[in-house]
Amino acid sequence: MDFNENSRCRCGCKFASAALIAAGLFSAGFFPGWYYYQSKVNSNFVTVKGLAETNVKADLAIWNLKFVVTADNLTAAQQNIASQRGVIYEFLQQQGIAKAEISEGRVETNDLLANPYRSNNDVASRFIVSQTITVRSGNVDVVDKALRNNGELVARGIILDSQYGSPVSYIFTKLNDIKPQMLEEATKNAAAAAAEFAKSSDSRVGRIRRASQGVFSILPLEQTPDVSETQSINKKVRVVSTIEYWLE
Secondary structure: OOHHHHHHHHHHHHHHHHHHHHHHHHHHHHHHHHHHHHHHHHOOEEEEEEEEEEEEEOOEEEEEEEEEEEEOOHHHHHHHHHHHHHHHHHHHHHOOOOHHHEEEOOOEEEEHHHOOOOOOOOOOOOEEEEEEEEEEEOOHHHHHHHHHOOHHHHHOOOEEOOOOOOOEEEEOOOHHHHHHHHHHHHHHHHHHHHHHHHHHOOOOEEEEEEEEOOOOEEEEOOOOOOOOHHHOOEEEEEEEEEEEEEEO
């Protein structure tokens, strides 16, 4: 190899080394800067919540009428329970409840003398016989009126067992029918909140980054401490959606 070729080789090696060093320096500066840029871009979003509420009315009423008779004779107790069952059927149909909306539960019998924890006192009425009649109706107003008139049953000697609280549950069964409209309203309200935020930060609302529809909750329309949702015919459905928007 002559002198000129040797010189060109050394120059080429130096050039390659310089290029590699330059590329390394470029990479060292480019990638941290690129990641910094991406972190700034990816953090440029706002999280807002959109609320939607609508008033609804229960479309199903379930009324459990548990009645009790006592007697010292089992045959007499069974006759009494059958007689009172007829009185309850008559009352319900007079109130406008169809026979097809009424069903009977099993008859339960409690023999007090068979109770090992009974007192030693004489038992005046040995047998306690009870039964539950259930009304399941879509006409909630009729059921509500009948419930308010159940004093007529008491006046006719019917003992109603209400130890488990309210005997009637008013249920709204059409939640799926109103979900799309409510989600649309919640999204619009969230977008309006995002627009206000963007306006104050001199930005513009972009596409949705992430969205969560939230949980639908059904509440009594009049929210007082002593009223539960199932006791209320008129209700309020609420959903809160959480949405993240890009800001541009």
